[in-house]
Amino acid sequence: MNIAALLTSAGINIVVCVVLFSLYSVLRKQPSNVNVYFGRKLANRGLKNVDLSFERFVPSPTWVMRACDTTQEELLDIGGLDAVVFSRMLVFSIRVFSVAAIICTILVLPVNYYGHDRIRKDLPFESLEAFTIENVQEGSKWLWTHCLALYIISLTTCSLLYFEYKSITNLCLGHVTGLPPKPSQFTILVRGIPWSSEDSYCEAVKKFFTYYHPTTYLSHQIVYKCGAVEKIKDDAEYICKMLGDGVEHSCKPSIVQCYFCGGTNSFKIIANETDSIHSRTGLTDVHIVARKKECAAAFVFFKTRYAALMAARNLQASNPMLWVTDQAPEPRDIYWSNLCIPYKQLWIRKIFTWVASFTFVLLFLIPVTFAQGLTQLDKLEKMFPFLTDILKKKFTVQLVTGYLPSVILVLFLIGVGPVMMLLSAVEGPISRSCRKRSACYKVLYFTIWNVFFVNVFAGSVISQLSVFTSITELPAQLAKAVPTQATFFTTYVLSSGWASLAFEIIQPFPLFCNIFQRLVLCSGQDSYNGTLTFPYHTEVPRILLFGFLGFACSILAPLILPFLLFYFFLAYIVYRNQILNVYITKYDGGGQLWPIAFNTTIFSLLVAQVIALGVFGLKQSTIASGFTIPLLIGTVLFNQYCRQRFLPVFKNNAAQVFIDMDHRDANCRRMEEIYDQLHSAYSQFGTSSTQSGCFGYPGQREHAQSHPIPGHKEHVQSRPIPFDLERGKESIKPDISWAIHR
Structure with missing residues (x-):
C-alpha cells in the first residue's frame, strides 16, 4: 500500500x-x-x-x-x-x-x-x-x-x-x-440451599442462619421462580380454575381490559409472587404451591455491614457446593432469571460458553482471511482471473487495498457483541453488571x-x-x-x-x-x-x-x-x-x-x-x-x-470501612430505618427499582422521572412540562430549547 x-x-x-x-x-x-x-x-x-x-x-x-x-x-x-x-x-x-x-x-x-x-x-x-x-x-x-x-x-x-x-x-x-447506605451492604445472596423433605427452602434458611449467625442475622427473603413462561402458566391455571369453579367475577378497576364481562374493568394484576400464591389457592395448599415455586437461593439480611461481609467471604459449610454465599448485587443490578439456576450447574455452563466462544473464534477466521486476501492483489488475480482488468485501474487498487479490507472486517465484527452477551447470560451471572463485564472480557x-x-x-x-x-x-x-x-x-x-x-x-x-x-x-x-x-x-x-x-x-x-x-x-x-x-x-x-x-x-x-x-x-x-x-x-x-x-x-470491600460506617449509622440511629427498607429493596416482583428513602443510587432521581413505575402517582398523572422554544414566549409546548441551542 x-x-x-x-x-x-x-x-x-x-x-x-x-x-x-x-x-x-x-x-x-x-x-x-x-x-x-x-x-x-x-x-x-x-x-x-x-x-x-x-x-x-x-x-x-x-x-x-x-x-x-x-x-x-x-x-x-x-x-x-x-x-x-x-x-x-x-x-x-x-x-x-x-x-x-x-x-x-x-x-x-x-x-x-x-x-x-x-x-x-x-x-x-x-x-x-x-x-x-x-x-x-x-x-x-x-x-x-x-x-x-x-x-x-x-x-x-x-x-x-x-x-x-x-x-x-x-x-x-x-x-x-x-x-x-446501600441495601447490598447488609445483604448476601445464598445459593446451593440443600433440599429437605421436611422443611421448605425458606424454613431451612431461617434455621441455618438463626443457629450459626444468631446475633447478626436479621431476616431473609426467598427467591421464587420468575420466568416469563412460569408467569403465563400461573395466570392460565388461575383463569382456568376460576372458570371451572364458576366464580362470579366482580371486576375492579385496573390497567388491563376485562374481556369476560365486556367492560373496562379487569383482573387485578398481582405484583408480588407471594401474594399471588395466597390469593390463587386455599389455605390448605398454600404451603405445597409455595414450595413448588421456591428456588434454592435466598437473600439474607444482617444487622451490620461487617456481619454481611464476613458471611459472604467465609465458607458456610464443609461441602463447598452447599450454602454458597456472595455479596448481593444492588437491587437494580440483579439478574433475576439466573438466580434459580442450580449452583452445581454453573461450572457446566461456563465450560459450554468458553467452548462456544472458542468455536466462534475459529469460524471467524473465514472473514478475516478473506479480508486479508484483498490486500494481496497478486493472489486475488490468480483466484479470480476475471478481475484482472478491473484491478489494473489506479483508483480501484487504492480502494481495494486501502479501504475494503478494514470495512469488511468491521461489518463482520458488528455481530460479535450480541453473541458474546448471549453467551455471558448463559454462563449464569447473578447481576447485569457481571454479565456485561463477562461479555467485555470475551469481546476483548x-x-x-x-x-x-x-x-x-x-x-x-x-x-x-x-x-x-x-x-x-x-x-x-x-x-x-x-x-x-x-x-x-x-x-x-x-x-x-x-x-x-x-x-x-x-x-x-x-x-x-x-x-x-x-x-x-x-x-x-x-x-x-x-x-x-x-x-x-x-x-x-x-x-x-x-x-x-x-x-x-x-x-x-x-x-x-x-x-x-x-x-x-x-x-x-x-x-x-x-x-x-x-x-x-x-x-x-x-x-x-x-x-x-x-x-x-x-x-x-x-x-x-x-x-x-x-x-x-x-x-x-x-x-x-x-x-x-x-x-x-x-x-x-x-x-x-x-x-x-x-x-x-x-x-x-474493606472491613475497616464497613465497621466505621456501621458505627456512624448506629450513632445517628439510622439502623432501624435501614432495616425497614431492606425487604422492599429486594422485592422480587415489586417496584424496588426506584426505591428512595435512605438508599441512594447513581442517577436515581433522573431515572425515576424518566421511567415511572406502573401504578405510581407520577405514572398515573404524568403530564408534559410546559416550556417554550423561544424565550419570553408563553406556550404549552414542551421545552426543548436546551436541545436546540446547545
Missing part, C-alpha cells in the same frame, strides 16, 4: 464523518428526534410540534463545548462510576499517545524513512513500508532511537497508569463511603486475537508456516509480521474508529425506528421511546484494542499514531455527549471496568516490548536488545506491585 491508498481511505472516512456529524447537529434540533438524541432526559414524555426556525436547520458545534465542559462530578451524578472510569480511559489514552506521537515523530519516523539507501519516489506513490522499521538497515547505529522511544513510552504509560489506578481507587472508596479477547494476531499471521510470510517450532521463535516471527501489517492496522483505525464514532452519534437504528413510527405508522406523539444503556461490553474493548494497536505499532510504524490520537480525541467528545444525553444509567458496576483496562494496557506494553526485542534481534542490534530485557522485567514487576496495592480494593 502506498500513501495515495492511505489518503484515499482517510478521505472517505473524513467525508463520512463530516457528513454524519453535520447531519447529527441538525437532527438533534428537530423536536421529532428529541426522544432519540435526548432519551435520558425526555423518555416517556409527550412532545408536540414546534414552530419552524432557521437555526434548527444549521449545523452548530455547541454540543461539543457542552460535552467538554461537563465536570467529573456531573458525569458521576449522571452516568455513575462506570461512566467516569470510561471517560478516564479515554483521557489516559490521549495523554499516552500524545507523548508517543511527539516522540516517534521526532525520533523514529525520520530514522525509518532515511534508514536505507534506495531510490525514492514521489511522496504520494511512496510505499508505506518506507516509513516502518523494515526500511532500517541491519546493524544500523540509529536503532538506539527506537529503544529510547520505547523506554519513554513505557515509563510514561506506567507512571500515568499508577496515578490513574490510585485516583480511581480513591474514587471507588469515596463512592462507597460518601453515598447513603476475541477482537485482539482476530484483529491483531490472526491478521498478522494470515497476511504475512508466516502464513506459509502457520506453526511455531518453539515459543522462543515468537518474538522473531512477530517482528517479521507486524511491520508488514502495520498499514492494515492504520486503515482499520480509520474505518473502525472514525466511522464507528460517526455512526454512534447519529444512532441509525433508533433514528430509523423513530422515523418509521412517525411517518409509516403515523403514531404521532407515540414515537420511539426506546431507552438505551451504555454498551460498555463493546466500546471498552474497542478503546483497548486501539490502544493495543498503538503500543504494538508505535516504534514500528509511527504513521498510525496521529490517526489514533485523533480517534481518542473524537471518542472523548462523542461518548461524553452520549452519556449526558442518550444513555440511561439503570445500574452501576462500581468502576470494575478499570482493572480490565489496566491489565490490557500492561499486556499491550509487554507485547510491544517483545516485538521490539525480536526486531532488534533481526536488525542485529545487540545494545538495543540488551536494554529491552530490563524494560520487560520492570513492566512485569510494576504490574505485580499494582495488583497487590490496588486490585484487592476492587475485589472486596
